[in-house]
Amino acid sequence: NDQTGLYSVFRNPWHTPLTIFIAVVGVIAIVALVTVAVLQNKPLIPKYKYGIVLDAGSSHTAMYIYEWPAEKDNNTGRVEQTHSCKVKGPGISSYASDPKKAGQSLQVCMKEAERFVPSERHEETPLYLGATAGMRLLNIENSTASDQVFQAVSESLQKSPFSFQGARILSGQEEGAFGWVTVNYLDDRLKQVCTTGALDLGGASTQISFVSDAFDGSESPNNSVNFRLYGNDYNLYTHSFLCYGKDQVLRMALSGPGSISDPCFHNGYSESKNYMTLYNSPCVSKRKPVSSPADFTHVGKGNFYQCQELVKSVFDFTQCKYTQCSFNGVYQPTLQGPFGAFSAYYFVMNFLNLTDTSVPLQSVKEALARYCSTPWETIKKQHPGIKLKYLAEYCFSGTYILTLLTEGYNFTSETFSKIRFIKQIKGSDAGWTLGYMLNLTNMIPAEAPDTPLLPHAGYVSVITVIALVLFLLFVLSLRPLWPRCSQKPQIV
C-alpha cells in the first residue's frame, strides 16, 4: 500500500526500537559516569581548621591565626596566615613589675580571634604562646618575675574559648630553626634539596639558620638541628645571639665609647635619656659606670663610617676555637644558598629603600652614609608619618644590619646579592610562629605524602574520554543488529 511505501522510503534506519534503546542507555550511562566522577572527586566545600600562635617578643606581642583545609592536614604549602593582630603596648617582659597587666594586654587580640575563627571551631583550635629573647633576658635577670608573667598570661589565655596548649620560652635554637621551617614551607622548598637560609633580627636577639654541605654537626653539636621532612633529611646549622637584637645592640653601642656624642644618630638630634633605663638589661649591666649621673644628653653627629666602627666594637672577633667563626667565638660554617632576611632586617631596609640586593654592596653603604649625614630636622620633615623613635634609629639600625651581615656573618659583596629582604611570603609573615605550629600539630610528615596521579580536571577529562571510547566500541559491537537499508528502491 502507498502509505506503507512512503513510510518505508523516509524511515531513518536508526529509528529502530533497539538502536534508540542503546543510544538512550549509552547517553544515560555517560552522563551518570561523568556526574559521579565530578561529584566523587570534587573538592569538598572548603571547611577550614585553625591554629593560633602568640609571638611574645621583646618589643611587642603579635597574634597570628592560621587556617588550612580540614581534609588536607598533611599537604605541603596549605597552611596560610588568615589574620594577625598586634597587641597594644610593650612586650610581656616589660610587665615584670605588674604581671596581671601582661595577661590583660592580650585580651583585645583574643577577642578578635573569636570573631575570625568560626565559633564551631573554637574549642578544637589550638592556641600557643611562645616567648623569645625579652623573656629569656627576664628569666636570667629575675626568674620569679618571669614565672609570674607566664602565670598571668596563661590565666588570661585559659579564659579564651580556644584549646590553650601552654605558654613557654622558646630556646634560641628553636626560634632559629622554626623561622627556617616557616620560610622553606611557604617557599615550597621542603621537598627540594636546595633550601633557603633564614636571617631573623629581633629587638633582643638575632638568629641565623641555613643548610651547609660543610656542616655535619660534629664540629659544633649545639648549632645542629636535624629534621626529616617530606622524606628529606636536613642537617640545619642555627645560632641565636642573645643581646644582638637591634634594641640591645643600641644599648651596648650607647654605653660603649663615645656614648654621648653619637655618630649613629643624625646631626641635630638631641634627647635627654635616663642612665637607669639604659642599663637595666643583663646585656649591658656589666658596662654600667660606677658613678653615673641620673640622666645624660644623647646628641647625634650623623657619620656612617664612625658609626660602623662603633657598632663593630660590640662584636668580639678575637677568639675562635673552631675552624671558622662568625663572632664572639661562635662556630659558623661557610655560607650557602639564598637567604631570606625578615623582622627588623625588613622593617629597616624597607624604610631605607635598600631592599634591592642587586645593587652593589658598596653603593648600599654609600646610600646609607648619605642618609646618616642628613640633618635630623630634614629627616623629620621628609617622613612626617613615622614613629619618632624608629625614625631616629634607622641610621643606627641600617649600619648595624650591614655590619652584622658583612663583618659578623661574613657576607661578601657577592653573597650579599643572595639575600632577599622579606616581610611576608604568599600572604604569611616570615617568622618562627608558623614553623612552631606546624611542628606542634605534626603537620609536616617525615615521609612524603602520596600525591594523586592527576589533578582533578585531568582526572575528569580522562574519565570522559574513556567513557566515550567505550560507548563507541559498544555501539560498533552491535553492528550485526544495525538495521540495513535495502539496495533496491522500495517503491514498487
Ligand SMILES: Nc1ncnc2c1ncn2[C@@H]1O[C@H](COP(=O)(O)OP(=O)(O)OP(=O)(O)O)[C@@H](O)[C@H]1O
Ligand atoms: N616599622 C618599624 N621600623 C623600625 N623598627 C621596627 C618597626 N617595627 C618594629 N620594629 C623594631 O624591630 C625590632 C624587631 O621587631 P620584632 O617584633 O621582630 O622583635 P621582637 O619579637 O620584639 O624581638 P625578639 O625576637 O628579640 O624577642 C624591634 O626592635 C622593634 O621595635
